[in-house]
Amino acid sequence: MTATDPALTALAQGWCALSLLHGRIEVHIERALQARHDLSVREYSLLDVLSRQHDDEGGHLQMKQVADAVVLSQSATTRLVTRLEDRGLLERYLCPTDRRGIYTNVTEAGLKLLDEARPTNDGALREALDEAAKNPELAPLVRVVESLKAPAAA
Numbered sequence: 112m113t114a115t116d117p118a119l120t121a122l123a124q125g126w127c128a129l130s131l132l133h134g135r136i137e138v139h140i141e142r143a144l145q146a147r148h149d150l151s152v153r154e155y156s157l158l159d160v161l162s163r164q165h166d167d168e169g170g171h172l173q174m175k176q177v178a179d180a181v182v183l184s185q186s187a188t189t190r191l192v193t194r195l196e197d198r199g200l201l202e203r204y205l206c207p208t209d210r211r212g213i214y215t216n217v218t219e220a221g222l223k224l225l226d227e228a229r230p231t232n233d234g235a236l237r238e239a240l241d242e243a244a245k246n247p248e249l250a251p252l253v254r255v256v257e258s259l260k261a262p263a264a265a
Contacts, residue, residue, distance in 0.1 A: 136239040143235035148228040
């Protein structure tokens, strides 16, 4: 294959379209969350991921798992946790069975803010997808996104 191979060109164009769709969606959601709730997309995502933890076996996520879920490095995730902890939206505590482990939970204030922000997030996502669907290059990707089902809980 050469750099001008049509298969590579099509692949690159597909990747560019996917990247464009992602960027447009993220910017639209970011603006809505910031304007209405003083939350970034990453902050919302972190609150959402951590709110789904539970006290049963394997219910609390390690920082690496949290970082993977919000698509950030561990150090960036730790900084994000600290910022939300400083705002009173998260709290950290030692793992009761392994004193080396630190868990992070969403506080009542964090859960309240997440509940308030969820309709904004969902509405902004719908708006961004509807707008992207008007673009012939992005419309097929929008259809794929709309057809995806949430993965079954592990």
